[in-house]
Amino acid sequence: MSLIDVKNLKVEFETADGIVSAVNNVNFSMDEGKILAIVGESGSGKSQTVFGMTGLLDHNGSATGSVKFEGKEILNLSNQKLNQIRAEKIAMIFQDPMTSLNPYVRVSEQMTEVLIHHQGVSKSDALKQSISMLDAVRIPDASNRIRMYPHEFSGGMRQRVMIAMSLLCHPKLLIADEPTTALDVTVQAQIMKLLADLQKDFGMSIILITHDLGVVAGSSDDMLVMYGGEIMEIGKTENIYASPTHPYTQGLMSAVPRLDDSEERLVTIPGNPPNMMKAPEGCPFAPRCNYSIDKCNSESPILVKASNDDHFRACHVSKEKIL
Ligand SMILES: Nc1ncnc2c1ncn2[C@@H]1O[C@H](COP(=O)(O)OP(=O)(O)OP(=O)(O)O)[C@@H](O)[C@H]1O
Ligand SMILES: [Mg+2]
Structure with missing residues (x-):
């Protein structure tokens, strides 16, 4: 049995200007004792995914779908029950202690x-x-x-x-939302190492949220790449690192400054994150994607197998074309 099983999770916010679709049909599951990294640029829906799962959305937000924790549905339980779960089973830490x-x-x-x-x-x-x-x-x-x-x-x-x-x-599960972002690089590395050690010592599972791909390699078992509230790619971290099969993942990877680089270099993906006010008809990344074809603007790609190892990608362009 998975520790956590998320099905068709959607998070929406009601605002004066209309509905913001922050998370769209997110599906993933997680086994006990694993570290799952959720990565993506600012505004991609990482935090709202876990806030939606654990009942921590702002008052104007709502979540639909299903979130099973140890086999039991926890989505939209009463505040009292969620408080209890958050006190005993699912702990959270944030960027700024x-x-x-x-x-x-x-x-x-x-x-x-x-x-x-x-x-x-x-x-x-x-x-x-x-x-x-x-x-x-x-x-x-x-x-x-x-x-x-x-x-x-x-x-x-x-x-x-x-x-x-x-x-x-x-707790069975620790959710760490950008736990190292406010810290300098050396301390970041120490905290990541600490989390990995604690995961082993206590046998818990960790969801690690970060926009910094540099901290993910070597410190997570699996990774989930989000953009525009949707999963672009999901799989074992080492596989995705070895061969990212989604143009967005590739873009994120080339934006990571390399340690052997003497110059401070930060390539960012050209273009701006999508307007979450209206969920796009096609792939949210299409307007910024170098590989996009007509279909990308009209049809939302679903997650399909990218390789044999529980590795999935949501992209209309064949993997061979972008590798
Ligand atoms: N209370 C709210 N009302 C309206 N929109 C919201 C609200 N809270 C979050 N959002 C929107 O939801 C989207 C996803 O936000 P989220 O916090 O999940 O981003 P993130 O990936 O965690 O980014 P960051 O790396 O900056 O923390 C954003 O477009 C954000 O503006
Ligand atoms: Mg966030």
């Missing part, structure tokens, strides 16, 4: 509160568990540092605190 940490309350209090309230753990046990979780995320001198305030930690250490907090209840 300060949005989730209270700067004026000691880390010890913020961490132990989680355990005391959600798991009925005694105060002294909660402190012990919190210190050991700070150890687990490699915060040196955790037993003393736990008494500090969030603002006394560096950005990277704060993100570690956030990760520790999110793991206190031993």
Whole structure:
């Protein structure tokens, strides 16, 4: 059984100007103990996909389709039930840890509160568990540092605190939405390594959202490439890296600055992301795609097998033409 099974997920927002289709018919499933990366440019629908799945959409948003977690439907459950799931089974961390940490309350209090309230753990046990979780995320001198305030930690250490907090209840799934974007490159690499280690230590699964393909290689098992609210390509990370079969994935890859490049180079894909106000009739990427044919503007491509290994692509142009 998959840990999570998403079918025909759609997310729409009602706005004064009309309906915004942020996520269109997204389908994927995820096995236990895996790291799935969701990648795509800003506005491609990465965050709204996971917000829709976990009931965290803005008040003007709504989600339809099906999201099964451990075999049970969780889409659009009551707030109370979703709160419980998010407290016990699906944890989330965000780009800026300060949005989730209270700067004026000691880390010890913020961490132990989680355990005391959600798991009925005694105060002294909660402190012990919190210190050991700070150890687990490699915060040196955790037993003393736990008494500090969030603002006394560096950005990277704060993100570690956030990760520790999110793991206190031993979630089955950790969703990390751009967890390293605000950090410098060296610290980014450390946090990615930490997440991979924690995944193994705790046997959980991770959905890692990022617009930076550079952090995905080597730190995820599978990847899902999104554009215009749709899945362009999905498969094992190493396969997609070895041979991206979608023009959009290829574009993203060539936009990644190479480590051996001495010059700061960032090639971006020409053109602008689509207007999500009206879902395109064809492929959302068609207007920016070098390979597009007539059909791309009128017919939405569905995901079809790209190779033998659970690797799928949504593109009308044959794979041989673009490789
Ligand atoms: N409350 C809202 N009302 C209207 N549109 C919204 C709302 N929230 C998000 N959107 C739109 O949904 C689309 C998808 O947004 P999403 O947050 O998923 O992007 P993203 O891929 O996570 O991008 P980023 O990398 O910038 O975080 C965007 O066009 C965004 O403007
Ligand atoms: Mg986002």
